[in-house]
Amino acid sequence: MKKILFFIAIASFSVIGFSSCSEDDTVLETPVPNQNPNIGQQLTLTANTSYSTEKKRYFSPLGNQVMLSATSGGSAVSDATxxxxxxxxxxxxxxxxxxxxxxxxxxxxGYLDSNVITVQFAQKPYF
Structure with missing residues (x-):
């Protein structure tokens, strides 16, 4: 009888020992940072209106649309906001x-924010 109880005890400990050491545990991995090649390049903003170098601002008559464009390194960035x-x-x-x-x-x-431009809407330029 002692041999049967001893066998059951050994079998129980073996089953518990092997099943609790499974590799189902989550493995923590070190995240790899997103390598964005554009970081550090700044956007350049321009408008299709007249510019006063003296007042450092653009002028647009009332009701006219100002078309804005963003570039970086000479290339257009069409999806800028x-x-x-x-x-x-x-x-x-x-x-x-x-x-x-x-x-x-x-x-x-992925880009540094552009320069800030000032646009004046008026009937005539108040430079």
Missing amino acids: FYVNGKEIMGNRYTSNTITTVTIQAKRA
Whole structure:
């Protein structure tokens, strides 16, 4: 009888020992950072309106559309997002029917934010 109990005890410990040492545990891996080759390149924002180098701002008549474009290193960045006075706009065109001065900036993931440009909407330039 002692041999049977001893055999059952050895078998039980063996089954528990082997089953608890399985490799089902999650393996923690060190994350690899996303290597973005564009990081560090800054976007350059331009507009298709007249520019005053003296006042450092663009001018657009009331109601005219201002077309915005973003480039980086001489290449166009077509999927940049444009912000007027800090608020995102849809597309790359902006117009105003009231006399105002707005600031515009372009942003895109993987690039440094663009320079901020100022556009004045008025009937005639108030430079």
